[in-house]
Amino acid sequence: MTLLCQRAIQTFEKMYDKSIGLYSSSSGMVSGKYINKFEDQIAIRYTINSLLGLKVASRSGYKLGFPLESRIKDFLKKYKIKNKADVGLALLLVADIDEKISHNLLDKIRDDISRLRPSNYNLQDYAWLLWGVVEAARNGYKGSKDLARKLFRDVHDNLFDRDSLIPRYSLNPLRRRITSFGGITYFLRSIYEYASYFDDEYALVIFKESLRRILKIQGRFGEWPWLVDVKTGKVLEWYPVYSVHQDSMAMLFLLPGLSLGIKECEDSIRKSYSWILGKNQLGRPMINKEPFLIYRSIKRKVEGGKAGRYIRAVSNILLKCKPKLTNRVEINDECRSYHLGWILFVWSNEDKFDEFTNSEIFL
Amino acid sequence: MRVIILSCFPLIDKLPYKNKVLKGLVERKPQDIALLYVKTKLLDYCNELKGKRELVSKLIKIRSSSPLRFEIKLFDAARESGINVVMFKNFDIKCLRWLRDFRPDIIHNLTGLYIPRAVLKIPRYGVVGAHYADLPRIRGSDTIRWSILLDLPVVVSHMFLLPKLDLGDILLKSPVEVRRGDNIEIIRRKCQEQNAMGHLRVYDMIKAGELAPIKQREEEGSRFYRMGKFLRNKVDYLLSECQYSHYVE
Numbered sequence: 001m002t003l004l005c006q007r008a009i010q011t012f013e014k015m016y017d018k019s020i021g022l023y024s025s026s027s028g029m030v031s032g033k034y035i036n037k038f039e040d041q042i043a044i045r046y047t048i049n050s051l052l053g054l055k056v057a058s059r060s061g062y063k064l065g066f067p068l069e070s071r072i073k074d075f076l077k078k079y080k081i082k083n084k085a086d087v088g089l090a091l092l093l094v095a096d097i098d099e100k101i102s103h104n105l106l107d108k109i110r111d112d113i114s115r116l117r118p119s120n121y122n123l124q125d126y127a128w129l130l131w132g133v134v135e136a137a138r139n140g141y142k143g144s145k146d147l148a149r150k151l152f153r154d155v156h157d158n159l160f161d162r163d164s165l166i167p168r169y170s171l172n173p174l175r176r177r178i179t180s181f182g183g184i185t186y187f188l189r190s191i192y193e194y195a196s197y198f199d200d201e202y203a204l205v206i207f208k209e210s211l212r213r214i215l216k217i218q219g220r221f222g223e224w225p226w227l228v229d230v231k232t233g234k235v236l237e238w239y240p241v242y243s244v245h246q247d248s249m250a251m252l253f254l255l256p257g258l259s260l261g262i263k264e265c266e267d268s269i270r271k272s273y274s275w276i277l278g279k280n281q282l283g284r285p286m287i288n289k290e291p292f293l294i295y296r297s298i299k300r301k302v303e304g305g306k307a308g309r310y311i312r313a314v315s316n317i318l319l320k321c322k323p324k325l326t327n328r329v330e331i332n333d334e335c336r337s338y339h340l341g342w343i344l345f346v347w348s349n350e351d352k353f354d355e356f357t358n359s360e361i362f363l
Numbered sequence: 364m365r366v367i368i369l370s371c372f373p374l375i376d377k378l379p380y381k382n383k384v385l386k387g388l389v390e391r392k393p394q395d396i397a398l399l400y401v402k403t404k405l406l407d408y409c410n411e412l413k414g415k416r417e418l419v420s421k422l423i424k425i426r427s428s429s430p431l432r433f434e435i436k437l438f439d440a441a442r443e444s445g446i447n448v449v450m451f452k453n454f455d456i457k458c459l460r461w462l463r464d465f466r467p468d469i470i471h472n473l474t475g476l477y478i479p480r481a482v483l484k485i486p487r488y489g490v491v492g493a494h495y496a497d498l499p500r501i502r503g504s505d506t507i508r509w510s511i512l513l514d515l516p517v518v519v520s521h522m523f524l525l526p527k528l529d530l531g532d533i534l535l536k537s538p539v540e541v542r543r544g545d546n547i548e549i550i551r552r553k554c555q556e557q558n559a560m561g562h563l564r565v566y567d568m569i570k571a572g573e574l575a576p577i578k579q580r581e582e583e584g585s586r587f588y589r590m591g592k593f594l595r596n597k598v599d600y601l602l603s604e605c606q607y608s609h610y611v612e
Contacts, residue, residue, distance in 0.1 A: 162591030201500070201585040205513060209594060233593075 003362035005057055005348050008340040009064060011292045012050060015337045021075050023050040023337035029293060044079050045086050046338040051075065052093045053344030060348040069097055076101050084112060084125040091132030095139045106136055106144060113150065118158040122170040123179065126155035127186035134193045145198075152194050152203065155187070165210040166230045177230045178313050181245055184214060184228065188253035204260075211257045215268050219325065221280050222271030223298075224250055227313045236313035237323055240297035240332065243286045246275045247294070247356075248342035255346060273356040281325050287361050294339060296332045364393040364570060367467045367486075368441075371402040371474040372411065373450065376437040380555035381473050385437060387563040388471070389444050391570075397465060398441040400450040401458065401476070454479050469569060471562045472524060480526045488574075489523035491534065491565050493558040495551070498522060498536070499584035502529035507550055508598045509587045516609045517541055517550060519557040521565050523576060529586075532576035534568070535561050540611040546602055 014034045015024040024036035025043040051072050058068050072094060081090045091105045109129055121129075130151040136144040159168045167187040169179040188211060195203035213233050217225055224245045227237040242249075250272045258265040271279075276294070278285040286295045304311070316323055347357055366388055370376055388396055402411070438448045451458035462485045470485075472478060472492040483490050496506030498520040501513075510517050517539040522531035537557045541550055568574045590598070601607055 156588070162589065163593060165591065165593050198582075199585075201513070202503070202509075202587045203585070205509075209597075213593070 001062065002347060002354075002357035003359070004357045005062060005344055007292050007362045008343045009054070009057060009062055012054065012337065012340055013065070014291070015050075015340070021047075021071070021078055023047045023341075026334050026336055027293070028334045029288065029291060032291060034291060041083065044081065045083065045089075046336060046341070047075055047079075048081075048086055048089045048093055049338035049341035051341070052089065053341030053348075055093065055097075057344040057348040062344075062348060073098055073101070081105070084121060085128040087112075088125070088128030088130070088132035092128070092135045095132070095135045095141070102136060102139075102141060106133070106141060106147070109133065110143075110147060113147075113154075118154060119171040121154070121158075123155070123159055123167050123183035124169075124186055126151060126159060127183070127190040130155060130190040131186070131193050134190070134197050138197060148194060148198070152191075152200075155190070156206075159187075160206070161230050164231055164233050165206070165213045166228060166233050167210075168230050175310075177317060178236060178310065179228050179230050181224050181226055181228065182242075182249065185245070185249045185252050188214070189256070192253065192256045207253075208257070208260060208262060211253055211262060212264070214253070215264055218268055218271065221325075222246070222268075222273075222275040223280065223325075224272070225323075227309060229317060235323055236316045237309050238325055239303070239309070239329065240299035241275075241280075242297045243276055243294050244296075244336070244339040244342055245272075246286075247273050248339070248346045251346040252342070255350065269353060270356075273353070277356070277359060277361060282329070282331070284331070285361060286331070288333075289361065289363075292362075293333075293335045296334050296336060296339070298329050299332050300326065301328045301330050364468045364566070365466055366393045366396045366566070367462070367465065367470045368396070368398045369470050369472045369474055369478075369490075370398065370400055370437055371476060372408060373400045373403060373436065373438050374408070376400075378437075378555060380552075380559040381437045382440050383556075383559040384471060384473060384562045385440055385444070385446070387559070388566065389446070391563075391566060395465070397447040397449055398438060399458075399462075399470075400438065400448065401453050401474070403450045404452055407452075454482050459485075469566065471566075473562075477528070478524050483524055483526065488569055489531075491521055491562060492524045492531070493561055494520045494522065494529055495554040495558075496520065498529060498533050499579040501587055502584050503587035505590040506587060507554060508547065508590045508595060511547075511550075511598050511601060511607055512590075512594060514608050517554065519554050519561055521558075521561040522579075527581075529584075530579050530581060532578055534565050534574060534576055537561050541607065541609060543605050543610050547599065550602075 015027050015036055017036065017038060020038065022038055022043040023046050025039040025046055026037045028035050054064060054068055058064050076090065076094060081087050087105055087108055091102060094101050130148060133144050133148045133151055137148050158171060161168060166179060167184060169175055169183045188207060191203050191207045194200060195207055217228060217235055219238065223238065223241040225235040225238045226240055229236050251269065254265045254269050276286045280298065282298060368385060370381060441448050449461060459481055462482065467485065468487040470490040472490050478490055494506065496510050497515060497518040501509055507517060519537045519539060520533055521535040522533050525531040537560065539550065539553045539557055
């Protein structure tokens with residue numbers, strides 16, 4: 001039992017609204033109290049993520065204080081999961097809990113795939129679908145093996161750049177060269193799951209070699225960039241640097257990498273979470289102890305929104321510039337429930353890296 | 364035995380290993396032997412070279428500097444040996460009719476082409492093809508490079524082809540001797556040598572009734588895809604730095 005996971009479980013309950021059965025899409029603090037927002041579609045996605053983390057924690061022996069399986073079933077009965085990626089993640093959540101819901105999700109995936117073109121799917125869609133379907137195959141759902149093989153071929157043939165070993169985010173010509181770190185993490189994890197389940201040596205070598213490539217983009221403070229050039233594998237834009245990438249999402253591929261014997265992963269993991277504990281460019285921990293909150297990111301003071309980031313990324317491609325860390329940054333002090341979900345997902349079963357998971361900061 | 368050698372692109376069909384297969388089979392004096400060409404139209408050459416800039420530049424280099432330009436084309440060698448050379452655009456009805464009339468016992472496939480089911484069904488024993496890696500473990504493309512990257516011995520496997528790629532019954536496995544200083548081209552040529560010898564051994568084994576095909580199961584191996592630039596460079600680097608565990612001393 002680690003302090004980090006216990007803190008995450010306690011905090012989760014403050015981000016949950018029983019009346020609507022959702023975890024918050026964004027939480028902040030006003031006068032020492034949590035203020036939660038529930039934006040519909042985002043809250044649904046974050047609730048799947050949160051329940052997934054709680055499931056892994058519960059299976060690892062953490063006491064949650066409420067009946068998790070009925071909360072999961074109630075949520076999936078109350079809300080119709082429409083988003084393609086969310087369907088995959090929901091399948092990952094429920095494959096070993098409820099057969100009927102899982103069959104419905106698998107039917108929806110099959111129906112979508114037969115109807116839609118590859119250009120309708122982005123990297124996150126494919127990655128979560130593949131991950132969920134592999135989990136269904138593990139649980140013996142009929143037809144899920146073939147479906148997983150098809151999804152692997154689809155993501156590989158359509159979005160994986162074999163020349164650079166970096167996956168594209170989408171087939172949209174305007175985004176062909178710009179991919180996000182989040183997409184890369186999910187891609188790597190899904191490929192790893194596929195390789196492990198099918199004992200597929202090709203998928204495994206792709207996982208290992210892409211991972212080695214990604215390790216090279218980690219910054220000097222251990223930060224992971226937001227946007228990456230698919231063609232060259234170089235950083236296009238550092239900001240925002242997200243805490244969730246640092247302490248949990250990067251672990252989705254780093255911990256499996258370490259278990260496969262890629263030694264460089266260990267140093268990368270330490271640098272990655274040390275960023276949260278204060279070894280970042282601001283020299284400040286990204287954690288508020290009481291009430292407990294992990295700040296979302298370090299972002300540019302003048303950001304210009306999503307468009308601003310992409311303009312910066314495109315100009316870096318055109319001018320062949322190497323983006324640098326800047327001093328004109330600030331902390332985004334909101335916290336999102338899915339962040340705690342990924343923390344529980346990756347750390348509940350992990351007994352290494354005690355310096356992080358049992359750090360005094362979580363007392 | 365009635366034998367067909369299957370090849371393609373006759374105008375540039377000069378690889379020495381193919382001549383070895385032809386010569387070796389002629390020496391074995393089968394009852395009847397023919398050289399069958401497909402992909403004979405100019406358009407086929409254009410399609411083959413489309414998007415293969417590297418291959419085009421390699422061909423230009425070969426033509427200008429390599430001793431290969433002194434090699435005799437396979438069909439010239441076949442004609443010199445008195446072998447019937449037949450050409451078809453592709454595996455169309457005419458081609459299939461000719462094949463059925465020939466009633467081959469065995470077809471030696473020296474192309475990298477996909478052989479359709481209708482052709483596979485014709486010979487008495489089957490269509491023999493080579494694959495430059497250890498089957499069933501490594502299937503697919505760029506298999507020499509993948510073997511080097513995975514630090515596995517380079518092997519040439521011969522099999523009876525099936526409609527599903529690289530899933531046919533395994534007939535023979537021949538190790539390839541990789542020496543320090545060999546680059547990918549040299550290793551490929553060594554694989555071609557083993558390919559030729561393997562075809563002749565398979566012929567001999569069939570004739571002697573010693574063939575013992577081993578079935579493959581799909582889940583036993585993995586399909587590898589064309590290797591991209593980054594990993595190709597890595598493989599070239601591994602070979603140039605002799606970072607490979609299976610050198611023959």
